[in-house]
Every structure is written in structure tokens, then in C-alpha cells.
Amino acid sequence: xxxxxxxxxxxxxxxxxxxxxxxxxxxxxxxxxxxxxxxxxxxxxxxxxxxxxxxxxxxxxxxxxxxxxxxxxxxxxxxxxxxxxxxxxxxxxxxxxxxxxxxxxxxxxxxxxxxxxxxxxxxxxxxxxxxxxxxxxxxxxxxxxxxxxxxxxxxxxxxxxxxxxxxxxxxxxxxxxxxxxxxxxxxxxxxxxxxxxxxxxxxxxxxxxxxxxxxxxxxxxxxxxxxxxxxxxxxxxxxxxxxxxxxxxxxxxxxxxxxxxxxxxxxxxxxxxxxxxxxxxxxxxxxxxxxxxxxxxxxxxxxxxxxxxxxxxxxxxxxxx
Amino acid sequence: xxxxxxxxxxxxxxxxxxxxxxxxxxxxxxxxxxxxxxxxxxxxxxxxxxxxxxxxxxxxxxxxxxxxxxxxxxxxxxxxxxxxxxxxxxxxxxxxxxxxxxxxxxxxxxxxxxxxxxxxxxxxxxxxxxxxxxxxxxxxxxxxxxxxxxxxxxxxxxxxxxxxxxxxxxxxxxxxxxxxxxxxxxxxxxxxxxxxxxxxxxxxxxxxxxxxxxxxxxxxxxxxxxxxxxxxxxxxxxxxxxxxxxxxxxxxxxxxxxxxxxxxxxxxxxxxxxxxxxxxxxxxxxxxxxxxxxxxxxxxxxxxxxxxxxxxxxxxxxxx
Numbered sequence: 143x144x145x146x147x148x149x150x151x152x153x154x155x156x157x158x159x160x161x162x163x164x165x166x167x168x169x170x171x172x173x174x175x176x177x178x179x180x181x182x183x184x185x186x187x188x189x190x191x192x193x194x195x196x197x198x199x200x201x202x203x204x205x206x207x208x209x210x211x212x213x214x215x216x217x218x219x220x221x222x223x224x225x226x227x228x229x230x231x232x233x234x235x236x237x238x239x240x241x242x243x244x245x246x247x248x249x250x251x252x253x254x255x256x257x258x259x260x261x262x263x264x265x266x267x268x269x270x271x272x273x274x275x276x277x278x279x280x281x282x283x284x285x286x287x288x289x290x291x292x293x294x295x296x297x298x299x300x301x302x303x304x305x306x307x308x309x310x311x312x313x314x315x316x317x318x319x320x321x322x323x324x325x326x327x328x329x330x331x332x333x334x335x336x337x338x339x340x341x342x343x344x345x346x347x348x349x350x351x352x353x354x355x356x357x358x359x360x361x362x363x364x365x366x367x368x369x370x371x372x373x374x375x376x377x378x379x380x381x382x383x384x385x386x387x388x389x390x391x392x393x394x395x396x397x398x399x400x401x402x403x404x405x406x407x408x409x410x411x412x413x414x415x416x417x418x419x420x421x422x423x424x425x426x427x428x429x430x431x432x433x434x435x436x437x438x439x440x441x442x443x444x445x446x447x448x449x450x451x452x453x454x455x456x457x458x459x460x461x462x463x
Numbered sequence: 464x465x466x467x468x469x470x471x472x473x474x475x476x477x478x479x480x481x482x483x484x485x486x487x488x489x490x491x492x493x494x495x496x497x498x499x500x501x502x503x504x505x506x507x508x509x510x511x512x513x514x515x516x517x518x519x520x521x522x523x524x525x526x527x528x529x530x531x532x533x534x535x536x537x538x539x540x541x542x543x544x545x546x547x548x549x550x551x552x553x554x555x556x557x558x559x560x561x562x563x564x565x566x567x568x569x570x571x572x573x574x575x576x577x578x579x580x581x582x583x584x585x586x587x588x589x590x591x592x593x594x595x596x597x598x599x600x601x602x603x604x605x606x607x608x609x610x611x612x613x614x615x616x617x618x619x620x621x622x623x624x625x626x627x628x629x630x631x632x633x634x635x636x637x638x639x640x641x642x643x644x645x646x647x648x649x650x651x652x653x654x655x656x657x658x659x660x661x662x663x664x665x666x667x668x669x670x671x672x673x674x675x676x677x678x679x680x681x682x683x684x685x686x687x688x689x690x691x692x693x694x695x696x697x698x699x700x701x702x703x704x705x706x707x708x709x710x711x712x713x714x715x716x717x718x719x720x721x722x723x724x725x726x727x728x729x730x731x732x733x734x735x736x737x738x739x740x741x742x743x744x745x746x747x748x749x750x751x752x753x754x755x756x757x758x759x760x761x762x763x764x765x766x767x768x769x770x771x772x773x774x775x776x777x778x779x780x781x782x783x
Contacts, residue, residue: 205535238568248567255534256567260554266527267559273528274535277488277513284531300521304528307519455569457628459606459654460699 153418154426156198156355160190160411161430163214166223168431169438170213170230170244171390178442179230183244184211188353188385191410192317193218195350195358196285196378199366203282205253205271207264209317210245211384212257215287221249227437233444240447241455253282261322262292265301265314272310283311283369291322293336302343302377309374313365314340316377317352319384324396340377352380353408383408464644470502472613472645473634476620477503477540479649481510484538487624488514491525491542491578499544500580500639526552526577530560533575538624546581546633547593560629561604573604576623577631582673582720583757583768584636592757594721596672599631600698600730606630606654608696611675613643615695618652625651635673635720655699663688665782666714666746669705669731671697674718674769681774687782697727705731706738714746716781718774723751746781750774 167187173179186193189211197218200206208215217223222237229236230244237247248256255271258264268286275282292298293316305312316336320327333339337347346368350361358380365376383405387394394402415423453462467475481487488510489503495517497504507515518525522543529541543549549556560573583592599607606628610616616634623630660679661668665687670678671694682691690708694700709715715735717728728749736743752767 207531236568238566238570241568242566246566248570250534250567250570255531255571256563258559260558263527263554263559266524266555267531267534269524270528270531270533270539271535272531273490273516274532274537274539277532277537278486278535280535297523297527300519300524301527303519304521304524455565456603457564457606459626459628462603 152198153356153414154422156194156359157411157414157418157423158426158430159194159218160355160414161427162223162433163190163193163217164411165430165434166217166227167213169227169434171386173230173438174390180232181243182389182391183230184389185386186211186214186384188405188409189317189319189382190214191355191358192315192352192380192382193287195355196313196315196362198359199362200285201282202252203280204285205255205282206285206287207255207268207271208257208287209261209264209289210257210259211289212247212287213244216247216249216254216257219254220252221247221254223434224437224440225249227434228441228444231441231444232446233441234447235444239451241451262288262295262297264288265292265297268312269301269304269310272305272312273308275311283313283366285313285315287315287317289322290316290318290320290327290336293339294331298339299343302340302345305375306344311369312375313362313369314345314375314377316379318379318381321384321388323388324392326397335379337377337379345375345377347377347379349379349381352382353410353413355410355414464646466642467613467645468639469613469616469634469641469643470500470639472617473502473620474504474506476617476649478506478509480621480624481506481514486537487540488516488537489540489542490516490518490529492518492520492544494542498542500636502639522548522551523555526555527559529575529577530555530563530573533573534563534571539575540624541575541577543577543579545591545636546579546595547590549579549595557602561602565604572627573629574627575629576620577629578634579631580634580636582635582637583764586759586761586764588759589756594719596633596697597721597725597727600727604629605698606696607633607698608654609633609672610695611635611638611672611693613641614645615652615658617645617649619695621649622651622654633672637673638676641676652695654696655701657692657694657701657704659690659704660693661689661691663690664712665689666716666778667705667708667712668692668716668718668778669694670718671695673720677769677771678718678774680771681778684771685775685778687778689778689782702734706735709735709744710739713744714781714783715744716748716750716777718750718769718777720769721751722754723749724754726751746783748777748781750777
């Protein structure tokens with residue numbers, strides 16, 4: 143293929159990933175609101191460009207750690223979307239057998255080391271994963287996703303220093319959607335922001351428009367190349383916007399409607415779609431919608447986990463009687 | 464058998480495990496310098512600073528990095544320096560390490576060891592002397608071991624390194640320099656198997672960790688013939704041995720250094736009463752610390768510390 147057609151193929155693949163994430167989360171939010179999916183989901187709608195632009199530069203052997211808002215990271219890394227949907231519905235055959243739910247999606251087969259219900263908790267885990275990769279001389283890196291709220295937690299400071307100190311192969315990705323749960327993060331964060339904090343610990347930082355997937359892809363490509371070349375950890379500060387509330391049922395009354403509307407005008411999917419063949423885009427979006435609707439139907443048809451599963455995989459020694 | 468200190472026995476066990484398995488490595492503060500109790504002495508020279516890693520004072524990341532490293536196939540030994548500092552890493556231990564296998568449906572395992580030397584250590588005061596084993600036995604997913612002899616320090620450490628479960632190893636700070644006989648070939652000691660330190664029909668005494676030598680001495684000095692069990696591991700623990708003994712003696716004393724209120728002794732007594740029925744015991748007592756922080760001044764500390772004399776008095780009380 144020519145480099146032009148290569149580039150088109152890459153763009154089409156990224157559009158497909160973003161469309162699949164959005165379709166997945168549309169279904170997930172609907173299932174949560176209807177009560178079909180128990181518990182809560184934290185949608186990343188509007189932020190797909192960050193997950194996809196970063197993961198386009200990762201290989202299967204690379205690992206990621208994710209957050210409570212992690213569906214996009216998982217799908218972008220190649221996780222099984224059907225198993226994820228079953229997991230959200232608490233069904234047998236889900237990614238975690240119905241024992242984790244949305245906040246604990248993991249797919250180790252593709253290097254997805256788990257979403258996390260604790261803000262910033264993936265940062266130390268990513269550092270350790272990178273240390274193990276080095277110790278075993280594996281050819282892989284780790285991408286660590288976290289939100290802007292995480293920069294006010296202690297493990298953020300510890301992890302930046304740690305990764306820089308040991309020059310670990312970690313790409314830190316701060317998905318800055320502007321909100322720490324219900325609070326505008328700028329209202330509770332002093333100083334110069336995430337990138338300044340990372341650089342203060344010796345982790346070089348780059349900023350990118352997270353709503354422009356091509357920009358994310360380009361910057362991530364450069365940072366990932368540095369990491370693979372032994373350049374140590376890198377930090378990507380990706381500005382974006384969370385279209386939905388903190389959870390699928392949060393109406394986000396704490397922010398002006400115009401602000402969210404403006405973000406919808408910057409839609410990462412539409413911005414990329416504008417560069418592609420409209421028919422192809424429509425086909426990809428229809429296919430993504432059909433796939434995820436199918437997964438939702440499959441989830442509703444799937445059996446509940448066997449009751450005994452509540453007592454398995456606790457521990458070997460001293461397991462529940 | 465060779466006579467050696469608790470620290471030397473633990474050091475040897477870890478060195479042997481690191482020679483056996485190149486995926487075993489250790490991380491924590493001051494490890495290259497040998498650790499604060501000398502339990503890592505010489506290991507960085509033998510295994511290099513990629514496997515004996517001195518870290519910043521970053522407890523959350525020491526613990527959390529151990530988890531990430533375990534999820535990528537290595538077997539980390541996470542050193543917390545002292546148990547009190549684990550409180551800075553409780554999310555990583557309790558909500559991450561203990562739960563990953565379960566909440567990810569068995570995809571990943573936290574096969575790692577968390578060493579947290581605990582308990583009183585001469586005049587270390589309130590923030591460096593706590594016994595927190597009961598907190599951790601309460602957490603599903605964790606194995607909790609608490610050796611009280613050099614031989615068990617070595618054997619339990621080996622078992623912990625080889626376990627696919629996350630194992631919390633609570634070594635008693637006060638016993639690092641205590642000496643004991645250690646087998647030339649250190650074998651892993653299975654979790655949940657108590658060591659019977661003395662035999663007798665008058666009562667059943669259950670203890671662990673730093674109280675082991677205290678109780679053994681007290682039992683000798685009391686002149687009362689008692690079954691003495693060193694539990695060695697607290698989850699799982701040897702319920703069968705303790706219940707069988709208590710059924711025979713009908714008298715039960717549990718001795719631990721930790722605060723008595725909500726201590727693990729409450730669990731031991733409750734399980735025995737459940738097994739034997741409310742009328743199954745003629746006498747029962749828990750002997751632990753008062754619900755007070757550990758003071759600094761030697762005479763104040765001694766007022767909280769359990770001595771062989773105090774334990775012997777309790778043995779005689781329960782024996783009736």
C-alpha cells in the first residue's frame with residue numbers, strides 16, 4: 143500500500159474504534175438507565191479520541207492500566223466488547239464472570255490490566271508492571287490512563303517520581319475532562335496543572351487536544367517511540383470534555399448546558415469523519431451500533447453466574463468454606 | 464540444625480528463594496543497605512540492585528508497584544519497613560492486592576509477599592509499635608502469617624514466596640535478634656498448621672508472633688501442664704487443632720500483643736465456642752494489650768507489655 147492509503151487505513155481504523163466505544167457506551171448508559179445493567183457506569187463519551195489515539199500506538203504485548211471511566215481504554219486496547227457488555231450486565235461469560243462490573247473490567251489477554259474504582263490507583267500498578275517488564279526483559283511498555291482528578295492524590299506524586307527515578311517504560315496519559323466527579327477540577331487544583339507537576343518530577347510532558355484523535359495519535363507516536371527507545375517515562379496531558387455526567391444518571395447540573403453543547407461541536411468522531419468518505423463513515427457507525435446492540439441483546443439473554451461463583455477466586459489458602 | 468537469629472533465618476530463606484527463582488525480587492526502603500533489621504544484608508551484592516531495589520519513601524507505590532509487577536508475572540517481596548507504615552498503603556493492599564484476582568474473575572493474581580515487621584520494639588512509641596494483624600485477617604483475599612521463631616520465620620517466608628496468594632508476613636520486631644534452631648534445609652511451612660509448643664491437659668493456650676517465647680516461658684514457670692499452640696498463620700489458622708485441644712481441656716487462654724478489643728483472640732474464642740457450644744468451656748480468657756496507644760517511657764511501656772509473669776498468672780487463673 144502507498145503511504146497515503148496506509149494513512150487512510152489508520153484513520154479508518156481509529157474511526158471504527160471510536161465509533162465502537164461510543165456505541166458501546168450509548169448502549170451501556172441506556173441499559174443502566176433502564177435498570178437492565180445493575181449498578182452505575184461512568185461513560186467516557188466525548189473522550190474517545192484520547193483512548194484511541196494512544197492505543198493506536200500500542201502493541202498487543204503492551205499493558206494498560208485504566209480508570210473507573212475505562213470502557214474506551216479497554217475497547218481501544220482490543221478487549222472483547224461482547225464480554226464487556228455481559229460484564230456490565232453481571233452475567234456469566236462477562237470479562238470478569240460478573241464479579242467486577244463496569245468499574246473492574248479487565249482483559250489480560252490483550253494486556254488490559256484492569257479498570258479501577260479508586261482514582262489514581264493505576265499509577266503505582268503501572269510503575270510495577272513496567273519494572274516487571276524490565277526485569278523479565280520483555281519488549282513492551284505500559285500506558286497508564288488516569289483523569290485530571292488523580293493529580294491531587296498522593297500516588298500521582300509518588301508514581302511520577304518513581305517512574306522517572308527508575309526510567310521506566312511508562313506513558314502516563316492524563317485524560318483531562320475538566321471534572322473531578324461533580325467538581326470542576328480547576329476549582330480544587332492549585333499551581334500549573336498536571337504537566338507542570340509531572341515535569342517537576344522529571345517526567346517530560348506534552349500537551350495535546352484530546353478531541354483531535356489525529357493530534358493524539360501523532361503526539362502519542364512520538365512519546366511511545368521515545369519510551370521504546372529507552373528514553374524513560376513520558377507524560378501526555380490530553381484536554382477533553384466529558385459529555386455526560388459523572389455517571390450515566392448524573393445530569394451534571396453543576397455546569398452550564400452551553401459548555402457541554404460546545405464540546406459536542408468539537409466531537410472527536412465528527413472531526414475525523416470529516417476527513418473520510420461519508421459512505422464509509424456511515425457504514426462503520428451503523429456496523430458499530432449494530433454490534434453493540436447485539437452485545438446488549440446477548441447480555442440480556444445470557445445466564446446469571448452460578449451462585450457458587452461468589453466464593454471462587456478469593457484465595458487458595460483459607461478460601462471460603 | 465543451626466542456631467541463628469530470626470533476622471538471619473529470614474535472610475537465608477529469602478536468599479535461597481531468590482537463587483531458586485529469578486522472578487523473585489524485593490522492593491522497599493533501604494534494602495540495598497540491608498534493611499533496617501539486617502534481614503536483607505548482603506542480598507544486593509549477590510542479586511544486584513535490579514532485584515534488591517531500594518525505593519523512595521513512597522508506601523503507596525511500593526505496595527502498588529508490587530501488585531503491578533505481580534500481574535506481569537514476577538514474584539515481588541514488598542517490604543513495608545514496619546507494619547505501621549502499611550497504613551500509608553492500605554488502598555493498595557486492601558482494595559487492590561486483596562481483590563484483583565476476585566474482581567477480575569481470576570484473570571490476574573497478586574502472587575506477592577508483603578513483609579511488615581510489627582509490634583513493640585523498645586521505646587518506639589505509638590506510631591512504630593502497633594500490632595495490626597486483626598485488621599488484615601478481616602480482609603478476604605489475604606493470607607496472614609505471623610512467625611514467632613527463627614525456624615518459622617524462614618519456613619513461612621519460603622511458603623509466602625511460593626504462594627500464588629498475596630501473603631502478609633508480620634514479623635515481630637522484638638524478635639529479630641532472638642536466636643533459635645533452624646533446620647539446615649529450610650522447608651516451606653504450610654499455612655494453617657499450628658506448631659504445638661507444649662502439651663498438657665490443664666488448659667489450651669493459643670498465641671503467635673512476639674508472644675510465642677513469652678508464653679513458652681510462662682507455661683514453664685507456671686508449673687501448669689498446658690497445650691500451647693503457636694498458630695504461625697492467622698488466616699488460615701489451625702482451627703481443628705485448637706478446637707480439639709479445647710474440647711479436651713475445656714479451658715482456653717488466648718495471648719496476643721495486640722489490643723484485646725476486636726483482636727484476633729476474639730475470633731479464636733468465638734470459633735471455639737461455636738464449635739463446642741456455649742457450655743463447652745469452663746473458663747476462657749483473652750490476654751492482650753489495653754485499648755491504649757503504646758507509650759514511649761520504659762516504665763510506661765512495661766505497663767502495657769505482657770511479661771512471662773503476667774501470662775503465667777493468667778495461665779493459673781484459667782487453669783482454675
